Amino acid sequence: MNSRRNFLQKLGVTALALQLAPIAGWADSLPNDHGADEGPVLRVAIMGLGSYGERVAEAMRSCKKAKLVGVVSGTPSKIKTWQSRYGIPAKNCYNYENFDAIKNNPDIDAVYVITPNGLHHDEVIRVAKAGKHAICEKPMAINAKEGQEMVDACKAAGVKLLVGYRMHFEPKTLEVIRMRKAGEFGKIKFFQGLCGFTIGDPTQWRLNKQLSGGGSMMDIGIYAINGSRYMTGEDPVWVTAQETKTDHIKFKEGIDETIQFQFGFPSGATASCLSTYAMNNLDRFFLDGTDGFAEMQPSTGYGPIMGRTHKGELNQPITTHQTVQMDEMAAIIFEGKQPVVPIDGDEAVKDLKLIDAIYRAAKTGEKVEVKL
Structure with missing residues (x-):
């Protein structure tokens, strides 16, 4: 696979035609x-x-x-x-x-x-x-x-x-967020986000520091970072991280191959995540609370998102993520609509602050305090 996008495209049973299939009888819950x-x-x-x-x-x-x-x-x-x-x-x-x-x-x-x-x-x-x-x-x-x-x-x-x-508009994701807000999981204790694939073409821009800004963390890792925040409903206050590199030819200086990172949240909940360009079959979120859990796999791919909670399978309809996203963006711009989870620049800067902290923690081996 040559890119994150190929990876995400192939997760699940994901022909584009399936994604673009019309969805009837669900307008009220979109x-x-x-x-x-x-x-x-x-x-x-x-x-x-x-x-x-x-x-x-x-x-x-x-x-x-x-x-x-x-x-x-x-x-x-x-x-x-x-x-x-x-x-x-x-x-x-x-x-x-x-x-x-x-x-x-x-x-x-x-x-x-x-x-x-x-x-x-x-x-x-x-x-x-x-x-x-x-x-x-x-x-x-x-x-x-x-x-x-x-x-x-x-x-x-x-x-x-x-x-x-x-993902901020994906139906199963929104259902997990709704359940968490309603207290159906109890007190949130732990989140795990695993995101990765084996990257191909060594000459592609994702392995060029000037164009990408880094390696897997600047690509697939953003899903675990952002997911940890919307799944727990909190922003981290500390970060620890460890980098592993096995191929120094493909992953040159400044291009991370694999980073494991951990977050701590104000409530005491923690997160353990992984971002990698060296392993396949990684697209999984797991949220654990005192009264229940949610598991999503695939959790962020283009194909059908699949998941279950302690109450059973998540059965919200499949949507074409980008179609819903663009219609929602139109409503945000023209109507001032507020999404369940923000998608503005301020939201993105929080993720970038966490990326900065992850790289710093991986380099120094120290716990990095963050304030978003």
Whole structure:
């Protein structure tokens, strides 16, 4: 497998056609009423036309409140292909040299940045300066300092900054969160998050420090970090971490292969997590409380999320994560809707502060206190 996205795509029984299948009779329990055609439509340009950009574009075909209307790419052939496939007019197509002219285009409301991590900072700030709402893939930046600069730039420009936390709208995930808030697990004591796959092509950008900002922690690890927070309902106050590297050729200096990390929460609950580029079959969340538990496996993949609690199997319907995400983002931008779990830049900066602390703890071997 060459990437996290291939890994996630192949988890579960995951043909894209299955994911895009219509879901009937469940509108009332979705975070957003997908039967509603009223209100403005969020007109989106995608920046970065790689595999995940394609997945988002395909999912947006089913959106009711968001529409793909533009592209930004440094590859002319990709632009031409996308124009044909999605009916994108030439006036809404940009490259990285002329992109700033998007500020004069009234037919684009937001730009979804789906490029390597190391490029997010500058690109989101360019989006903000152009007066467009910014949507950014996670992790939002390569460290908390850059992330905060992105948040500040968007606030100064008066535009929204949202991050692609698609799991914040996933039905089984939301059911576990609901149960936890209702006290059905009792006092939360422990969370475990296992995220990993065996990475392939050694020349890909994810193994390039300048583009990725790190290794597995800057890729698959974000799921365990963010998941530990929404599953427990708390933010960590301390971090410990240990790094293991077995292949120093593929995983050069600054590119982590495997990191185990632990969190401590104000309530006394703890978390034990793993992020790796060297092991497959790792996509599992486990939450334990005094009165019950929740287990999700797969927990974050593109394919059907599966899970059970002490009360039985989770049977919420399968959704196309990116379709729901984009419709929800439209509601957040146009209607001021508040999601169950935030997806804004401030939420993303918290995860980046934890990534910074994990790297520091792994390097020093010390417990690192954090304040989010």
